[in-house]
Each structure stands twice: as C-alpha cells, then as structure tokens.
Amino acid sequence: MIKKGFTLIEVLLGIFIITILIPAFIDVDKVNIFMAKESENSYKMFLIASSICELYKNSSYYYEELSCQIYLNSSNELDQSIEMSLDKLRDDTNKRYKASLNFKLQDTGLYKLKIEVEDLLQGEKISLSCYK
Amino acid sequence: MIKKGYTLIEVMVSLFIFFIIISLTLEFISYSMGLNMDLKGRSSDLINATIAIDFIQDKIRTGNIEPINNYNKDRLEILKTFDGSILYLKNGILRYSTDSQQITPNIDYVFVEKISNNLFKISVTTSMGKNYICYVGGGL
Numbered sequence: 001m002i003k004k005g006f007t008l009i010e011v012l013l014g015i016f017i018i019t020i021l022i023p024a025f026i027d028v029d030k031v032n033i034f035m036a037k038e039s040e041n042s043y044k045m046f047l048i049a050s051s052i053c054e055l056y057k058n059s060s061y062y063y064e065e066l067s068c069q070i071y072l073n074s075s076n077e078l079d080q081s082i083e084m085s086l087d088k089l090r091d092d093t094n095k096r097y098k099a100s101l102n103f104k105l106q107d108t109g110l111y112k113l114k115i116e117v118e119d120l121l122q123g124e125k126i127s128l129s130c131y132k
Numbered sequence: 133m134i135k136k137g138y139t140l141i142e143v144m145v146s147l148f149i150f151f152i153i154i155s156l157t158l159e160f161i162s163y164s165m166g167l168n169m170d171l172k173g174r175s176s177d178l179i180n181a182t183i184a185i186d187f188i189q190d191k192i193r194t195g196n197i198e199p200i201n202n203y204n205k206d207r208l209e210i211l212k213t214f215d216g217s218i219l220y221l222k223n224g225i226l227r228y229s230t231d232s233q234q235i236t237p238n239i240d241y242v243f244v245e246k247i248s249n250n251l252f253k254i255s256v257t258t259s260m261g262k263n264y265i266c267y268v269g270g271g272l
Binding site: 011015018019022025029030032033036037039040043044047050051054055057058074075076078080 | 149153156160164167168170171174175178181182185247248250251253255262263264265266267268269
C-alpha cells in the first residue's frame with residue numbers, strides 16, 4: 001500500500017509543537033512589556049535621586065559626615081527642603097523606594113552626597129553622586 | 133479497489149483541526165498586537181515625559197525663568213524665559229515661543245513651581261496619565 005498524507009500521530013504531534021511555540025512567543029512579548037515597565041521605573045528612581053541632589057545643593061545645610069535612609073513612593077513626596085524631607089520620610093518603611101544618603105566632607109569646602117535608590121519591589125538599584 | 137480522494141469524515145476532521153488552528157493563530161495575533169501597542173504607548177510616553185522635563189530643566193538652568201501656569205485663550209502658559217519667550221501647552225503638544233516650535237506631543241499637563249529663589253519643582257503629566265515630578269536648581 002502506498003501511504004499518502006499524514007497519520008493521526010503526525011497531525012497530533014504537529015499541533016502539539018504549535019501549542020508549545022505559541023506561549024514561547026507570548027513570553028517574548030511579556031519580557032518586552034516588563035522591560036518597558038522597568039525603564040519607566042528606572043527613570044522614576046533617577047528623578048528621586050536627582051531631586052534629592054538638587055534639594056541638597058539648594059539648602060543652607062552642609063553635612064560633614066552623615067548616613068541615613070528615607071522611604072518614599074515617588075519624588076512628589078519629597079519636601080521643599082532636604083532637612084524636612086529627611087525628617088518626614090525616615091520612619092515609614094512601607095514604601096516602594098528606599099534612598100540611602102551618604103553625606104561626606106570631601107575636601108575643604110567641597111561636600112559630597114552619594115544617593116543610592118533601591119526599588120524594594122523589584123530589587124533594582126541606581127546610584128548618583130553630587131557635590132556642592 | 134483503488135481508493136481515490138478523501139471520505140467525508142476525513143474532510144470534516146481536517147476542516148475541524150484547520151479551524152481550531154486558524155482561530156488559535158488569530159487569537160494569538162490579536163493578543164500580540166495588543167501587547168505591542170501597549171509597549172509602544174508606554175515607551176513613547178516615557179520618552180515624551182523625558183523630553184519635556186529635560187527641556188524645562190535646560191531652560192531653568194540656563195537662564196532666569198518666571199513661572200506662569202495660567203490658561204490664556206486656548207493654551208496653558210507654563211513659564212517665561214529671560215528673553216520673553218513662553219513655553220506653553222496647546223492641543224496636548226508642548227511648544228516654545230511659537231506654535232511651530234513643537235517640543236514634544238502627548239503631554240496633558242505641566243506645572244512649574246518656584247520653591248525658593250533658586251529651586252523649582254517640575255510636574256509633568258502625560259496623556260497616559262503618568263505623572264513625573266522632579267526638583268531642579270536654577271543656574272543663575
């Protein structure tokens with residue numbers, strides 16, 4: 001007998017392979033969405049760090065040696081001065097971002113602030129330094 | 133007997149399998165297109181916000197600016213730079229000086245607040261409803 005066409009096993013195998021490939025493609029899209037969300041998140045973290053830098057550069061306070069942490073959900077929660085922000089955002093740890101601030105007297109008249117912002121949900125970190 | 137062609141049952145079974153595969157494929161394509169549209173929207177939204185914030189930061193750092201934050205006719209005037217040019221929002225597009233100088237589209241609201249003599253707070257809301265806030269110090 002000359003066999004033409006596919007057997008049931010071959011057809012089922014083909015369908016099985018297709019059903020495995022479709023979720024693989026969907027996963028690629030999900031990874032892209034995740035990366036887009038992550039870049040938005042990184043930008044928000046950068047805005048928090050740069051805002052803290054700007055607040056410190058525009059304050060009349062000079063910290064020679066100080067390390068502290070503040071907790072916040074967005075840069076909107078920062079107060080209008082660095083002193084008030086440090087005071088207000090120190091205690092409530094139930095926030096998305098943790099900013100670790102490290103003030104240091106770098107040289108005569110040169111003060112350094114190193115900020116490390118950590119996303120407590122995703123574990124992502126960025127750091128930024130500024131001088132005044 | 134030499135068998136030619138397919139039986140009705142074979143044709144119906146193959147059609148059934150074919151339609152299942154087609155419907156799965158169409159569903160996957162529409163799902164994938166939806167995800168891609170979402171991805172495209174998210175990316176361009178973030179880029180537009182970044183451009184708007186960068187532009188305003190640049191204006192604040194490179195010259196004396198005066199916040200306005202007032203609606204004037206059909207536009208929201210945001211700030212006035214030292215040379216008298218106005219940064220404004222019209223039809224969801226951030227514009228500078230004239231209508232043709234378009235900075236970035238899909239911006240819903242911008243607010244620039246003077247916190248102290250040399251410190252400003254910028255708030256940008258995009259058309260997707262995302263709000264980005266940052267502080268920036270003046271250069272002069």
